[in-house]
Amino acid sequence: MVLELQKPRPIWQIMFSTHHTDVGLLYLIMSLGFLFLGGALALAIRAELFLPGAQIIGDAMTFNRIFTVHGTTLIFLFIIPFASAVGNYFVPIMVRYKDMAYPKLNAIAFWMIPPAGALIWLGFADFTWYATPPYSIISAPGPAADMWIFGLKILGISSVLGAINFVVTILKCKHPDMSIGQVPLLAWSFLSSSLIILVAIPTFAAALLMLLTDRLGVSGFFNPAMGGDPIAYAHLFWFTFHPEVYVLVIPAIGMMYEIIPRFSRRPIYSYGSGVFAFVLLAIVGFSSWAHHMYATGMSFTEKTVFMVGTLAAVPASAMHVFNFIATMWNGRIRFSTPMMWAVGGIALFFSAGAGGVVNSAMPLDFTTHDTYWVVGHFHLFVMGTIAFGSIGYLYYMFPYVTGRMYNEAMGKIHFILSFVGTVLVFFTQHVLGLYGMPRRIFDYPPIPEWIAMNQIASIGAMIIGVSMAIFLANMIYSSGRGEPANTDDPFGVGGKYYYPFEAKNPSH
Amino acid sequence: MAGHSNWPEWIYIGIVVALMTWVGAEAWEVERLIEHVPADAEIIKVTGQQWFWTFEHEDGTKEIGELHVEAGKAYKFEVTATDVIHSFNIHDYVVLIDAIPGRVNTVWFAPDEPGVHDIQCREYCGLIHYNMRGTLYVEEP
Numbered sequence: 001m002v003l004e005l006q007k008p009r010p011i012w013q014i015m016f017s018t019h020h021t022d023v024g025l026l027y028l029i030m031s032l033g034f035l036f037l038g039g040a041l042a043l044a045i046r047a048e049l050f051l052p053g054a055q056i057i058g059d060a061m062t063f064n065r066i067f068t069v070h071g072t073t074l075i076f077l078f079i080i081p082f083a084s085a086v087g088n089y090f091v092p093i094m095v096r097y098k099d100m101a102y103p104k105l106n107a108i109a110f111w112m113i114p115p116a117g118a119l120i121w122l123g124f125a126d127f128t129w130y131a132t133p134p135y136s137i138i139s140a141p142g143p144a145a146d147m148w149i150f151g152l153k154i155l156g157i158s159s160v161l162g163a164i165n166f167v168v169t170i171l172k173c174k175h176p177d178m179s180i181g182q183v184p185l186l187a188w189s190f191l192s193s194s195l196i197i198l199v200a201i202p203t204f205a206a207a208l209l210m211l212l213t214d215r216l217g218v219s220g221f222f223n224p225a226m227g228g229d230p231i232a233y234a235h236l237f238w239f240t241f242h243p244e245v246y247v248l249v250i251p252a253i254g255m256m257y258e259i260i261p262r263f264s265r266r267p268i269y270s271y272g273s274g275v276f277a278f279v280l281l282a283i284v285g286f287s288s289w290a291h292h293m294y295a296t297g298m299s300f301t302e303k304t305v306f307m308v309g310t311l312a313a314v315p316a317s318a319m320h321v322f323n324f325i326a327t328m329w330n331g332r333i334r335f336s337t338p339m340m341w342a343v344g345g346i347a348l349f350f351s352a353g354a355g356g357v358v359n360s361a362m363p364l365d366f367t368t369h370d371t372y373w374v375v376g377h378f379h380l381f382v383m384g385t386i387a388f389g390s391i392g393y394l395y396y397m398f399p400y401v402t403g404r405m406y407n408e409a410m411g412k413i414h415f416i417l418s419f420v421g422t423v424l425v426f427f428t429q430h431v432l433g434l435y436g437m438p439r440r441i442f443d444y445p446p447i448p449e450w451i452a453m454n455q456i457a458s459i460g461a462m463i464i465g466v467s468m469a470i471f472l473a474n475m476i477y478s479s480g481r482g483e484p485a486n487t488d489d490p491f492g493v494g495g496k497y498y499y500p501f502e503a504k505n506p507s508h
Numbered sequence: 509m510a511g512h513s514n515w516p517e518w519i520y521i522g523i524v525v526a527l528m529t530w531v532g533a534e535a536w537e538v539e540r541l542i543e544h545v546p547a548d549a550e551i552i553k554v555t556g557q558q559w560f561w562t563f564e565h566e567d568g569t570k571e572i573g574e575l576h577v578e579a580g581k582a583y584k585f586e587v588t589a590t591d592v593i594h595s596f597n598i599h600d601y602v603v604l605i606d607a608i609p610g611r612v613n614t615v616w617f618a619p620d621e622p623g624v625h626d627i628q629c630r631e632y633c634g635l636i637h638y639n640m641r642g643t644l645y646v647e648e649p
């Protein structure tokens with residue numbers, strides 16, 4: 001399998017290309033850039049919280065802006081574009097088509113992201129990734145808030161265009177000899193997550209416009225002073241963003257479905273249950289959004305409905321875990337770097353899900369809601385599961401993209417440090433939440449337990465920071481100077497375990 | 509998929525479904541009980557605004573940032589806000605409800621022992637959100 005050949009090309013040729021591997025490369029490099037930018041903000045946050053009192057960030061407003069841009073960046077400018085990178089490289093190959101269905105649209109969807117990222121970074125809004133009204137209407141300083149709104153608007157459109165492209169490529173452009181039941185699970189993951197995007201995103205797109213007109217003072221949809229209802233925003237937001245968490249996680253699970261069987265040297269235990277779980281999650285994921293809103297004063301019945309809807313989605317996630325373990329069982333496993341990341345990611349996925357069940361149980365959520373528990377919970381997904389799956393996959397595709405091998409020892413050190421760091425930061429944050437520390441606070445009273453937990457979390461974050469520096473060095477060095485890879489069997493697991501098709505880039 | 513039977517997966521799914529049903533049933537039962545406000549609960553009006561809490565007792569006395577109550581009595585908080593959304597929280601007693609402008613949310617508690625506890629805001633509300641704190645004094649009856 002070859003994705004990109006060695007022949008050097010001028011950068012503008014890649015930038016103006018519409019070929020899926022070129023657009024994939026653009027997505028890849030941009031998303032990794034934002035991973036490091038967003039990660040740097042995380043380190044600033046953890047340094048600030050190492051001790052009570054102002055440490056390195058002078059004032060609360062700057063701190064609030066930093067965590068807002070941190071979250072927005074890593075979700076919308078790292079996780080989603082990284083998945084698009086993988087989808088661009090692999091989906092056309094997996095359905096045996098020459099490119100994405102609409103190559104120009106594909107390039108347009110990509111090129112919408114850099115200006116959106118610029119709006120978010122140049123504005124540096126402070127109202128959290130959730131932009132809750134009425135704060136976001138009457139209190140959040142502009143133009144940062146408005147720039148954020150426009151940025152997200154653009155990202156939403158880009159997502160929808162990308163999703164249309166994936167759906168059409170998979171359903172309409174797949175090779176006629178291939179039935180939908182033969183499409184690899186990675187491609188199924190893109191089909192499911194794209195369908196979620198198409199149903200979920202328009203709701204938030206509408207909410208964003210309403211937020212903007214509210215800010216301009218010409219409407220009062222969410223402004224109680226003008227007869228509006230801020231809780232309506234919460235419903236619109238979470239109707240999009242609970243399903244959206246599955247948009248984030250499903251492609252990462254799809255990537256694990258590529259890695260786990262190859263490095264276990266066994267076919268996947270049950271292809272059928274993988275497909276079923278993806279589709280089920282995409283549907284049931286729409287029945288749980290208001291589990292984010294138990295504390296808004298919903299009635300007992302409403303809370304019960306959304307709790308049941310949330311718990312109903314758990315078996316679908318659990319099926320993936322089973323599938324992975326059953327595949328590795330009796331497998332001849334080779335723990336190369338990609339496999340380590342995938343297996344570590346599954347372990348963290350499981351722990352994260354267990355914490356999610358606690359949040360869902362309504363009386364327990366009153367202990368955990370909007371404390372550091374929630375921060376720990378979703379970071380075990382976004383970092384522990386999604387970033388781990390993505391980074392593992394990046395190591396996996398590295399030889400195919402660059403024709404060279406990364407440094408295996410550095411890859412393993414990267415994994416071990418990141419894993420230890422992730423456990424230190426996010427398990428500790430769960431406990432910190434049980435001690436009652438609210439999230440999104442610039443400073444905290446000197447409660448001994450809070451200080452201790454914060455320090456452990458900050459040390460964990462620094463360990464992750466070090467591991468990411470090693471990662472960066474490895475990627476840069478190895479893509480230029482690494483050992484040439486044997487692209488027929490770069491990981492030494494035996495040729496028949498790889499995916500057989502090649503991308504044909506006309507510029508090569 | 510072809511060629512091997514899938515019974516271990518069915519057993520596993522059965523266990524997960526049973527576990528989730530149990531969690532849901534327990535949560536339903538507990539929540540039903542704790543939402544039942546005692547009839548004799550005294551009402552305290554709580555107002556959140558950037559960035560402090562105001563409390564008004566039934567007899568009309570007002571307190572800012574501090575709340576004095578008696579051990580052994582039940583209290584019902586009627587919580588609202590004047591500007592943006594806040595969230596009224598006494599973590600030690602698992603009291604948590606959003607303070608939303610234009611709405612009144614209720615939550616109740618019955619402190620059992622004298623003591624001092626933290627009150628805080630748990631919903632992001634801007635600049636001084638981190639220090640929108642108060643103190644609950646539970647006194648001898």
Ligand code: HEM
Binds near residue numbers: 245291381
């Ligand atoms: C699949 C990947 C998942 C991701 C990426 C994810 C992400 C998130 C995020 C970002 C939040 C916090 C939102 C905020 O307030 O800013 C959150 C909260 C929550 N999650 Fe998840 N989650 C995932 C899975 C689950 C699962 C499987 C469950 C339940 C079984 C769950 C239950 C909850 C609940 C109940 C909350 C609300 C907690 C609260 O605010 O009190 N999540 N999740």
Ligand SMILES: [Cu+2]
Binds near residue numbers: 241242288291292
């Ligand atoms: Cu959710």
Ligand SMILES: [Cu+2]
Binds near residue numbers: 630637
């Ligand atoms: Cu607050």
